[in-house]
Amino acid sequence: MAPINLGVIGTGWITDDYVSHALTTGKFALGAVYSRKTETAQAFASKYPAQKPSLYTSLDALAGDAAINAVYIASPNLYHFAQAKQMLGAGKHVILEKPAAATEKQLDELFALAYSKKVVLVEAFRHVHEANFKILKRSLPKVGKLLGASLTFGQYSSRFQNVLRGETPAVFDLKMAGGALVDLGVYVIAAAVELFGEPETSVYYPIKIATGADGGGTLVLTYKEGFNVVLTASKVFNSYAPSEIYGEKGTLSIPTITDVETVTWMDASRKGSREELGGEREKLNLKEEAAEHARIIEEADWDQVKRWETHSRGVVRITEGVRRANGLLFPGES
Amino acid sequence: MAPINLGVIGTGWITDDYVSHALTTGKFALGAVYSRKTETAQAFASKYPAQKPSLYTSLDALAGDAAINAVYIASPNLYHFAQAKQMLGAGKHVILEKPAAATEKQLDELFALAYSKKVVLVEAFRHVHEANFKILKRSLPKVGKLLGASLTFGQYSSRFQNVLRGETPAVFDLKMAGGALVDLGVYVIAAAVELFGEPETSVYYPIKIATGADGGGTLVLTYKEGFNVVLTASKVFNSYAPSEIYGEKGTLSIPTITDVETVTWMDASRKGSREELGGEREKLNLKEEAAEHARIIEEADWDQVKRWETHSRGVVRITEGVRRANGLLFPGES
Structure with missing residues (x-):
């Protein structure tokens, strides 16, 4: 089976950690790197010279790259929802760093989109x-x-x-x-x-x-x-x-x-x-998580997608509820 | 200065601990042991043969023993208030095991009585x-x-x-x-x-x-x-x-x-x-507490009595408040 050709959004240490461990599973290839600046994307890509990923400074271009079938998103929290929505809408599996969403309503929308597009959406919890x-x-x-x-x-x-x-x-x-x-x-x-x-x-x-x-x-x-x-x-x-x-x-x-x-x-x-x-x-502490993501995607294991969806919902119901109760409001919330 | 002649109410391990450590300070003598049964009082007294304490099965008799100037109370919680009240009323200093009282109102009454009788009341917190x-x-x-x-x-x-x-x-x-x-x-x-x-x-x-x-x-x-x-x-x-x-x-x-x-x-x-x-x-872990009790009594250190009264009030306000909020009601409470 061909490896999952992964695009990444965000080039921080967590992305580096995820990609390096994902590659050790033999199930992934690094196909694309998105960053707002070419130099940042280039610097990240240079850590994986054998992978020769495409470099993007446009999310539209990444979304339009038909060679990419999954996207790992580890951008600042505020952008998770819109970026996940765009990538799911483009028919790509999405591995979304925690917190996947600020509200349950956002999760509703993302999962509805994922199911309608028949792609996997999973929140990346390592532990x-x-x-x-x-x-x-x-x-x-x-x-x-x-x-x-x-x-x-x-x-x-x-x-x-x-x-x-x-x-x-x-x-x-x-x-x-x-x-x-x-x-x-x-x-x-x-x-x-x-x-x-x-x-x-x-x-x-x-x-x-x-x-x-x-x-x-x-x-x-x-x-x-x-x-x-x-x-x-x-x-x-x-x-x-x-x-x-x-x-x-x-x-x-x-x-x-x-x-x-x-x-x-x-x-x-x-x-x-x-x-x-x-x-x-396991010494490579993200390997188990990445292997499970690959398995879910390759086997189209919708039972597990739904199981982890339930988990993500449980988490966001708590965070959203207590944030609102304590006036810890994010943009657009009141 | 003559040692403080201590009576004890309650003959459990905590009383044994307190008495043995109090005696090491050189400031106390064990003058009386109260228990509901003579045998229990006798068994406790036998651990301190040099002290030759009087044995009582009547609280009135203990209260009436003019040779006793302080009483350590470590009976079941429910009896703390009435026993402390009786001993303070009889003009004896009272060292009262925690919890000193179930309510702040009880503390009010005990401290008012202690001050009117010019005797010390202190809740026994070791740590x-x-x-x-x-x-x-x-x-x-x-x-x-x-x-x-x-x-x-x-x-x-x-x-x-x-x-x-x-x-x-x-x-x-x-x-x-x-x-x-x-x-x-x-x-x-x-x-x-x-x-x-x-x-x-x-x-x-x-x-x-x-x-x-x-x-x-x-x-x-x-x-x-x-x-x-x-x-x-x-x-x-x-x-x-x-x-x-x-x-x-x-x-x-x-x-x-x-x-x-x-x-x-x-x-x-x-x-x-x-x-x-x-x-x-300090290896004898109640010695510091007992020494401080002796000092407060001997020096009639009312500032410290009031300081620890404030502390006991702070504690009972919390316990009483949250007990009531959670329906953890004691006899006589509703």
Whole structure:
């Protein structure tokens, strides 16, 4: 089978990471690079000399390139929707970096378009495809009846220093659909939705910073079964606390839920007991995700497209709901 | 100066712990032991043969013992108020185990009585008197502007197994003024109030267990300065996560906020930096608390009595408020 000929929009480190790992799967070729400036596209392409991608500074031209059958989009959040819409409309599969959309309405429109064009749309969440994340999910029954969970991702961004100097970098700019919730928060939200399903209620306690955006915050998800999940995400401080899942029978501990190194099981009835459940990790940490994207596209696995659509909907319902409740509004919202 | 002649109400492990450490300060003598049964009082007294305490099975008799000038109360929560009232009324200093009271109104009454009788009333919180806790408090300016904190105390109680068998042990019985919030929760609440002051709002997300009480839960305190403090307390699962305090300049990490072993400072601007701030610990972990109680009583330090009264009020306002908001009602409440 011919490789999926991939175009990319956005030339940052995440695109580099995705492309390099996608190529190791043997399922992709890098067919096109879009950037607003030729030099930037050229600089990115030069990292993959064997691929000889076409270079574009026009989205229309990329959309019109019949040789490209899938597009990976990792542009600034604000452009995700319009760019995905254009590429899906042009009949290309779209692998869309998180956050796929700012609102569920946008997701509705994108998925309706994807299905009508018979192309795949998938939001690119790395961690939920990792082998150890899947082990964690399969291990949930060990804890017995769930009592709660605390999932944490606090990673200090050097851009916060710009904020402290009075600047407004895009990642902390609501006008650019920024803020910690949709940037790092979606990782812990995506993990929670994948592990526990959609919550009954979501309450966000943002830490508002000088730009007006949330630099971080705590999200409490309550579930109808009676347990609560507490999510902490931050770009303004580091957290070194592990994530934990609590049940009547014990505690599962995960040092980093966004990149699962180990999964440790501690049985409450056996004091001091520790059992390691995690296995050997894939060293190329985006390879598992890219391989799954390729498989879904090649096999036209609509069941999985719909399964991940449900997941993306679960995530965006939370982010959209708590953003509106906290006045964290993006352009066009009121 | 003659030692403070201490009577004790309650003969459990915590009383044993307090008395043994109090005696090491050289400031206390064990003058009386009250228990409902003579054998229990006798068994407790036999651990301190050199002290030759009087044994009582009547609170009136203990209250009437003029040789006793202070009483340590560590009975079941439900009896704290009436017993403290009786002992204060009899002109004795009272060291009252946490939770001192179920409501602020009860505290009002107890403190009014203490002041009118010119005796000391103090709620017994161990951790806030520890040297390393004080170092932590003094170190707060290191983090710069506060962004948040997460304080955690999750300790599985073997009594939870009784609950799972359909029983209602006192510690999980609302009729006995039980539940995780007033049992372990007060430790993290007391730490938060001592470190950050009283919050603007408090929201509790309890994990309700079969007895109707809270087996644990998450408490979110919001502060008018814009930061939030997330407290996790549980008697139905163990948490191995450290407590953390976040600021614009970095993170303070404390393995166990209720028993501060170490205080580690991690500067956000210097990746990988770790500085240990904590010092040598007092091995007898209630000695610092007991020594402070003795000092306050001996010096009649009313400023400190009022300072800790303010602290106890801050704690009970939170517990009472969130209990009522969540229908976690004790006898006589509606």
